[in-house]
Amino acid sequence: MLKPTYPIETARLLLRPYTMDDLDGLHDFHSRPDVVRYLYWDARTRDETKAALQTKIGQAEFNEENDTLCIAAELRDTRALVGDMYLFWRSKEHRQGEIGFVFHPDHHGRGLATEASKEILRLGFEELGLHRIYGRCDARNNASAKLMERLGMRREAHLVENEIFKGEWSDELVFAMLRREWR
Incomplete structure (x- = not known):
């Protein structure tokens, strides 16, 4: 089991579990077509964002393989929600995980997604x-x-037309890092 010690502080961000207070901030960028262009969901209504948020609230720790850790990224100085972070536990046996991230476009280009x-x-x-x-x-x-x-x-792979995504064939890139490379 992994339950991070929250909040996780970086130079400019607080990474923490989601709460229902995040509804407006999350909806502000999950409702934008430009944000979800390359994601597996379409721009969300407020009710759809609320349902997604309710799921995220229950994903603040890992208990078993295939769990997802959902973490809110907020600016330390203003407390504005700027990012949506994911860590998927893909395999216990092979000790594999997958990272995911979605950031509000108003905060792009500042290195916040890299920091988180x-x-x-x-x-x-x-x-x-x-x-x-x-x-x-x-x-x-x-x-x-x-x-x-x-x-x-x-970059480990460039999969050519590997899936139909939002009505059209699309290519997928796969990037990876090993633990020894992290150190």
Whole structure:
């Protein structure tokens, strides 16, 4: 079991579990078509965001394989919710995890996603004891690909037209890092 000690503080962010107080902030970016362009859901209504938030609230710790850790990223100085972080525990036997992130476009270009993602990698490697953490993105999602490269993750695969995504064939990029590379 892994229950992080919250809040996790970085230079500019607090990473913490979600609460119902996050509804407005989360809806502010989950409702935007430009944010969800490369995600598996469409822009959410307020009710859909509320349902997603209720699920996230119950995902603040790992208890078993296939659990998801959902963490809110908020600015330390203003307490504004700016990011939505994920760590998926994909395999206990093979000690594999997957990182995910969604940030409000108003806060892009400031290194906040990199700052938060480094802490998610640390949680996975140092606290959960994972051997390998990977991340996936649509090949057209340059911002996510560049973020994973900045984190030091290596590009391991470019899957060509591997799935129909929002009505069209799309390519997928896979990036990964091993625990020994994290150290």
